[in-house]
Amino acid sequence: MSRLPRPVAIALLALVVLLAAYPLYGAWLFPAKHAFLMQKITGIMILAIMAMSLDLLVGIAGMVSLGHAAFFGLGGYMLAILSPEYEAANIWIVLPAALAIVAAVAAIIGALSIRTTGISFIMITLAFGQMGFYFFNDSRLAGGSDGAYIYVMPAVEIAGISLMNLENKLVFYYLVFGLFIGAYLLLKVLLASPFGRVVQAIGVNESRVKGLGFNPDHYKLVAFVIGATIAGLAGFLGAAQYGFVNPAMLSWHQSGTALVMVILGGMGTIFGPALGAFVLELARMGFEGMTEHWLLPMGLFVIAVVLLLPKGLAGLLLQLGAKPAPEPEDEA
Amino acid sequence: MDVWFFLIQALNGVQYGLLLFLVASGLTLIFGIMGIINLAHGSFYMLGAYTAYWLALKTGSLLAALVLSLPIAALVGFGIETLLVRALYKRDHLDQVLLTYGLILVFNEAQKLIWGSDVHAVAMPAVLNWSFPLTDNLSYPIYRLVISAVCAVVALGMWWVIAKTRFGMWVRAGASNREMVQALGINVKLLFGLVFAIGAALAGLAGAIAAPVSSVYPGMGDSVLILCFVVVVIGGVGSVKGAFLGAILIGLADTFGRVLVPDFASFSVYAVMAAVLLWKPKGLFA
Amino acid sequence: MSAPKSSPESSIVLETRELTKAFGGLVAVNSVSIVVREGEPHAVIGPNGAGKSTFVNLLTGHLPASGGQVLFRGRDITSLPAHRISRLGIGRSYQKTNIFPTFTVFENCRLAAQSRLSSSMRFFRPARALADVNARAERAMELAGLAARSGRVAGTMSYGEQRQLEIAMVLATGPDVLVLDEPLAGMGREESERMVTLLKGLAAQYTLVLVEHDMDAVFSLAHTLTVMVNGTLLESGPVDVVRASQAVQDAYLGDGAEAY
Numbered sequence: 001m002s003r004l005p006r007p008v009a010i011a012l013l014a015l016v017v018l019l020a021a022y023p024l025y026g027a028w029l030f031p032a033k034h035a036f037l038m039q040k041i042t043g044i045m046i047l048a049i050m051a052m053s054l055d056l057l058v059g060i061a062g063m064v065s066l067g068h069a070a071f072f073g074l075g076g077y078m079l080a081i082l083s084p085e086y087e088a089a090n091i092w093i094v095l096p097a098a099l100a101i102v103a104a105v106a107a108i109i110g111a112l113s114i115r116t117t118g119i120s121f122i123m124i125t126l127a128f129g130q131m132g133f134y135f136f137n138d139s140r141l142a143g144g145s146d147g148a149y150i151y152v153m154p155a156v157e158i159a160g161i162s163l164m165n166l167e168n169k170l171v172f173y174y175l176v177f178g179l180f181i182g183a184y185l186l187l188k189v190l191l192a193s194p195f196g197r198v199v200q201a202i203g204v205n206e207s208r209v210k211g212l213g214f215n216p217d218h219y220k221l222v223a224f225v226i227g228a229t230i231a232g233l234a235g236f237l238g239a240a241q242y243g244f245v246n247p248a249m250l251s252w253h254q255s256g257t258a259l260v261m262v263i264l265g266g267m268g269t270i271f272g273p274a275l276g277a278f279v280l281e282l283a284r285m286g287f288e289g290m291t292e293h294w295l296l297p298m299g300l301f302v303i304a305v306v307l308l309l310p311k312g313l314a315g316l317l318l319q320l321g322a323k324p325a326p327e328p329e330d331e332a
Numbered sequence: 333m334d335v336w337f338f339l340i341q342a343l344n345g346v347q348y349g350l351l352l353f354l355v356a357s358g359l360t361l362i363f364g365i366m367g368i369i370n371l372a373h374g375s376f377y378m379l380g381a382y383t384a385y386w387l388a389l390k391t392g393s394l395l396a397a398l399v400l401s402l403p404i405a406a407l408v409g410f411g412i413e414t415l416l417v418r419a420l421y422k423r424d425h426l427d428q429v430l431l432t433y434g435l436i437l438v439f440n441e442a443q444k445l446i447w448g449s450d451v452h453a454v455a456m457p458a459v460l461n462w463s464f465p466l467t468d469n470l471s472y473p474i475y476r477l478v479i480s481a482v483c484a485v486v487a488l489g490m491w492w493v494i495a496k497t498r499f500g501m502w503v504r505a506g507a508s509n510r511e512m513v514q515a516l517g518i519n520v521k522l523l524f525g526l527v528f529a530i531g532a533a534l535a536g537l538a539g540a541i542a543a544p545v546s547s548v549y550p551g552m553g554d555s556v557l558i559l560c561f562v563v564v565v566i567g568g569v570g571s572v573k574g575a576f577l578g579a580i581l582i583g584l585a586d587t588f589g590r591v592l593v594p595d596f597a598s599f600s601v602y603a604v605m606a607a608v609l610l611w612k613p614k615g616l617f618a
Numbered sequence: 619m620s621a622p623k624s625s626p627e628s629s630i631v632l633e634t635r636e637l638t639k640a641f642g643g644l645v646a647v648n649s650v651s652i653v654v655r656e657g658e659p660h661a662v663i664g665p666n667g668a669g670k671s672t673f674v675n676l677l678t679g680h681l682p683a684s685g686g687q688v689l690f691r692g693r694d695i696t697s698l699p700a701h702r703i704s705r706l707g708i709g710r711s712y713q714k715t716n717i718f719p720t721f722t723v724f725e726n727c728r729l730a731a732q733s734r735l736s737s738s739m740r741f742f743r744p745a746r747a748l749a750d751v752n753a754r755a756e757r758a759m760e761l762a763g764l765a766a767r768s769g770r771v772a773g774t775m776s777y778g779e780q781r782q783l784e785i786a787m788v789l790a791t792g793p794d795v796l797v798l799d800e801p802l803a804g805m806g807r808e809e810s811e812r813m814v815t816l817l818k819g820l821a822a823q824y825t826l827v828l829v830e831h832d833m834d835a836v837f838s839l840a841h842t843l844t845v846m847v848n849g850t851l852l853e854s855g856p857v858d859v860v861r862a863s864q865a866v867q868d869a870y871l872g873d874g875a876e877a878y
């Protein structure tokens with residue numbers, strides 16, 4: 001419903017253009033680090049997809065999950081497990097299969113988890129996430145605690161003709177970029193739909209939604225599964241990018257980091273958590289370059305943001321970009 | 333496998349559980365009374381362990397180190413409540429989560445700056461460094477018994493304070509109904525500061541007293557934190573009694589899990605938590 | 619106001635049989651049996667803590683009953699969840715304003731109207747493109763006198779306007795029966811008068827169950843009256859009969875009747 005204020009929309013669009021054009025000017029701007037930065041930005045976009053998907057749960061539906069990384073990791077592990085060892089997997093098979101499995105697992109975990117609310121929900125999602133972590137950590141499936149390699153990128157072919165070569169970093173960059181933008185647009189479309197309106201209302205006042213005649217549990221479960229599946233996609237991409245999966249992908253640290261991106265960026269805005277992913281990761285890069293003890297300034301940075309920006313980065317942007325007098329917005 | 337083996341494991345489990353209780357009790361009270369989900373609580377455990385290690389080196393006496401590390405943890409806790417957490421009481425829970433997450437990073441890195449990244453052993457006091465013989469070839473380290481005894485005494489003391497004193501009455505009132513504390517005209521700021529400080533001190537004590545057994549190492553607070561959240565949620569958030577029983581349960585489950593089903597131990601702790609929450613979404617004693 | 623469509627022959631819409639709710643030892647609603655007939659405005663009165671809101675919560679599935687039954691058009695709905703009861707056509711408002719404060723007025727009403735779709739599991743078309751839902755929302759806003767407030771963020775409106783929104787949202791769900799819990803609570807004099815006018819209009823179109831402290835409003839609106847005290851039903855029946863009842867006079871209406 002709420003459109004972004006024009007200045008904010010323009011600023012975000014500018015950032016998107018910067019991202020889209022990065023491969024063109026990056027080599028010229030950072031000649032020494034270009035390849036590294038390409039890889040880094042690809043990784044951040046993947047994390048941003050995950051953060052946006054978590055925002056659907058946390059910021060929109062009010063379900064604070066501390067186990068979201070389980071689906072991220074599961075998506076990655078599915079690529080590793082479903083790929084033949086030394087040849088390219090067929091993406092038209094492995095991707096849908098991976099997402100279907102993530103969705104199925106999310107449906108089970110979600111159905112159990114949404115029976116609780118508040119801190120119990122946080123904890124039960126943590127519990128399921130940790131169970132996922134230990135499942136891959138302690139089992140002999142896919143390398144246990146050592147993780148597993150994916151030696152060959154999946155092939156994207158139709159009738160034997162290769163559509164894109166994912167081994168090519170540039171191609172992979174644009175694939176991830178496209179999916180990043182796609183995930184954002186998908187979430188925006190979902191939020192504007194009848195389904196999305198109900199989910200958003202649940203986040204504001206769940207019991208009223210029930211009083212109006214909706215069964216909140218159905219909508220929460222579907223939102224949970226959609227969020228998890230998008231996170232699974234992000235994990236799939238992450239595994240493809242690094243050619244490697246390990247249990248840490250499912251760990252509560254990973255879930256916590258995603259949650260921090262969401263809160264830091266600004267819950268419930270979708271673009272905020274994506275911004276949070278970029279800011280957090282770029283800050284980390286900056287601090288890492290400055291000192292070996294980069295976690296210290298990082299922690300102070302996080303603390304400063306909470307104290308100074310109650311609604312996260314997105315809140316700050318929206319405040320700066322808001323028109324002085326709130327006009328009644330046009331209907332229909 | 334015989335009776336003695338089970339007895340030893342049971343003792344270990346109870347000892348671990350009691351230790352977890354010291355940390356978890358503060359966590360549950362801080363949440364119950366102030367509504368703060370304190371991710372940095374494990375850092376107090378680490379702080380206690382490292383100050384004990386350091387003071388034991390300086391003073392040559394673990395006992396002195398233990399005694400001194402308590403007020404240090406309390407003071408740090410009090411300072412953090414007054415300077416940072418207090419600013420966020422009116423905010424969303426998640427802002428507090430983010431703040432305390434930032435604190436974890438700061439604590440972990442400060443630890444590395446001050447004490448480095450190595451694992452350090454902490455010497456047991458010579459008087460306690462012996463084992464109690466059980467059979468011809470099995471014995472039980474006396475220091476572990478001492479840990480259990482100290483934790484049990486502290487737990488009893490806590491029960492007494494909470495059940496019998498005026499301060500305890502405030503705490504009970506606050507944990508069951510946060511608004512009531514304000515209505516009773518209690519000095520809320522002081523109460524919050526004290527509870528935070530006491531929670532920190534208890535966690536610090538747990539870290540300090542466990543240091544000779546667990547040694548001290550970077551990030552040691554994190555795994556304890558997660559287990560303590562499990563304990564708190566199983567017991568019912570805000571319930572000290574629940575935290576106690578939850579802690580013993582998890583202590584035993586973890587210990588027996590490790591020896592009986594080593595591949596499945598950590599998994600089983602979380603499976604237990606999930607099962608409890610599905611059965612009683614608010615925990616056993618909420 | 620319109621003459622009572624009156625009594626026994628018009629059909630029973632809502633009925634409770636020995637409906638009971640205990641909170642631990644406190645019996646908030648104690649074996650209450652009432653009958654609400656089609657098109658007959660029914661008021662529930664009683665002092666603070668009498669159990670009126672609890673009774674409403676039982677009628678609408680917001681609380682599980684400890685005993686007894688609720689029947690809607692003869693069907694037992696006692697153990698149905700709130701959303702099912704809402705879908706059967708029993709709409710309710712809340713004593714404590716219960717809206718979506720961060721949504722606009724229109725969006726509050728639109729969502730209420732949207733609840734009547736057979737399913738809201740529709741993912742790709744914008745919700746605002748549902749013309750009949752929009753129309754229903756707009757009609758409800760108009761009825762409740764909020765047409766001019768359509769774009770306001772609900773939480774930023776005055777208390778009285780939020781109470782109006784509360785009613786508008788129920789109307790937007792297109793109910794058969796309206797159960798209103800103290801719609802006048804906390805309203806100023808003028809706001810109250812406007813609300814009473816609105817309620818009179820609604821009484822002509824819906825079967826109304828009204829919990830209210832304001833006796834003027836009750837007597838100008840209701841045809842039948844239930845008096846609750848301490849969780850128990852003191853008297854229930856046509857307004858004149860109940861008002862004349864000695865028990866009611868003694869226990870409750872004494873002061874209220876004077877004021878009236």
Ligand SMILES: Nc1ncnc2c1ncn2[C@@H]1O[C@H](COP(=O)(O)OP(=O)(O)OP(=O)(O)O)[C@@H](O)[C@H]1O
Nearest residue numbers: 641644646664665666667668669670671672673713
């Ligand atoms: N969820 C609850 N748990 C425990 N007791 C409750 C609960 N809800 C209501 N009560 C108690 O039940 C009794 C009836 O409350 P209720 O709100 O139904 O009264 P009421 O008639 O609506 O009063 P008022 O006119 O003040 O709105 C009161 O004593 C109240 O404290």
Ligand SMILES: [Mg+2]
Nearest residue numbers: 670671672713
């Ligand atoms: Mg009431």
